[in-house]
Amino acid sequence: MRNNGINGRRGDMIGVIGGYGAVGIAAVQILKKWNRYPLKIGGRNPEKAREKLKKEFPDVRWSYVDVFNDTSIADFAKDCIIIVNCVGPSHKVSSRVAKVCLSLNCHLVDAGIDKVLEEMNAIDVETCIRYGAGMTPGLTGILPQWLASEFDSVTSLQMYTGALDTFTPSGAEDYLVGVLDTSNEPLAAWRDGQKRQTTSKRKSAVHLPFFPREVSVFPFFDKESLLVANALKLVNGDWSLVIDGEHAPEVLNEVRLQFENDPVKAVEKLCMAAALDLEGRKSYCNILLQLDGLKDTTDKTVTALLQTENVSQLTGTITALVSMAVLEQEVTPGIGPAASIPEPQKIIKRLQNSGILKQFIVLEASIESLCEEVEGEI
Numbered sequence: 001m002r003n004n005g006i007n008g009r010r011g012d013m014i015g016v017i018g019g020y021g022a023v024g025i026a027a028v029q030i031l032k033k034w035n036r037y038p039l040k041i042g043g044r045n046p047e048k049a050r051e052k053l054k055k056e057f058p059d060v061r062w063s064y065v066d067v068f069n070d071t072s073i074a075d076f077a078k079d080c081i082i083i084v085n086c087v088g089p090s091h092k093v094s095s096r097v098a099k100v101c102l103s104l105n106c107h108l109v110d111a112g113i114d115k116v117l118e119e120m121n122a123i124d125v126e127t128c129i130r131y132g133a134g135m136t137p138g139l140t141g142i143l144p145q146w147l148a149s150e151f152d153s154v155t156s157l158q159m160y161t162g163a164l165d166t167f168t169p170s171g172a173e174d175y176l177v178g179v180l181d182t183s184n185e186p187l188a189a190w191r192d193g194q195k196r197q198t199t200s201k202r203k204s205a206v207h208l209p210f211f212p213r214e215v216s217v218f219p220f221f222d223k224e225s226l227l228v229a230n231a232l233k234l235v236n237g238d239w240s241l242v243i244d245g246e247h248a249p250e251v252l253n254e255v256r257l258q259f260e261n262d263p264v265k266a267v268e269k270l271c272m273a274a275a276l277d278l279e280g281r282k283s284y285c286n287i288l289l290q291l292d293g294l295k296d297t298t299d300k301t302v303t304a305l306l307q308t309e310n311v312s313q314l315t316g317t318i319t320a321l322v323s324m325a326v327l328e329q330e331v332t333p334g335i336g337p338a339a340s341i342p343e344p345q346k347i348i349k350r351l352q353n354s355g356i357l358k359q360f361i362v363l364e365a366s367i368e369s370l371c372e373e374v375e376g377e378i
Helices: 022-034 046-053 070-077 090-103 115-122 139-150 169-180 223-232 247-261 263-278 311-327 344-352 367-373
Strands: 013-017 039-043 061-064 080-085 107-110 128-131 153-164 188-191 194-197 203-206 215-221 236-243 284-295 298-308 334-337 359-363
Touching (some): 022 311, 039 046, 046 061, 061 070, 070 090, 080 090, 090 107, 090 169, 115 128, 139 284, 139 311, 169 247, 169 263, 215 223, 298 311
Parallel strands (some): 080 107, 128 334
Antiparallel strands (some): 215 236, 298 359
């Protein structure tokens, strides 16, 4: 899908803000391998990062940028065709970066999301601005739309997204903001073509295929769930967050009330709980997805597993791949979530070729049947 280009665009570089954090490095690695545009990495300590990473990224430009200062963002972005924003907490900075990019006629792909940026969707723009371009939201919206190509029509979906990994403070803050967002409804699901509260409950000691231990499962329904439900014309849909460990579920219940009054302490507790759950274990990230529907008038069930070693690597990779789709003119101008891009097949194909996937399999079986057949070793 081709767009009409942008008049007055000022540069030809890819600028990655936060490009030396865990998410940013993963994005830069993918963009460097693609090698279509020169790269510029920005942050508050570029010289320190350059010294550390100069062997891996010898040809990039390093620049100072403060995402809380509009002038600083504009100075960084003025010679860029696109900004890739990997800095957090997203709920505090994403819309600021977006407004500066709009003023410069510069594309933007943001790993994160904030409410103000979501509210800008109706603005008619010539640039491509895509937010929520990480693991979740992002890949969790793109993947089911890709898998739906196996069907003539899809009737139901089950998705489990889980990881055993540490949090950065900004990552934990964004995570809590997302969990507590009023549009994210715990225990809701898609029933008979609309969102409904269900009798589903949070469960512990649940066995799921491809997860190494029993896990806790938290059903939810958010804006990306709604997007997918409508895009696939689902009759029924269930989305669940999976937590592997004992400490994080307990802390999540506690900090739900604490975050509003003492966010710093709440973030510290969540980071500590995740670290305790990971201690002595190997990190991983799983997306487990089942679709049911029809193919050639016959009932069909397919389950996909996508697994990587950690969340940051997957998030940064997806952010880079969405950026590549924008620069390849596969995305129409406008502001919207990454999950709404029109050609998910191209994103998934590039992901398969990225080299970061530990497993990516599609099986003609249900999750329930796999629970009986697969031991779940990582």
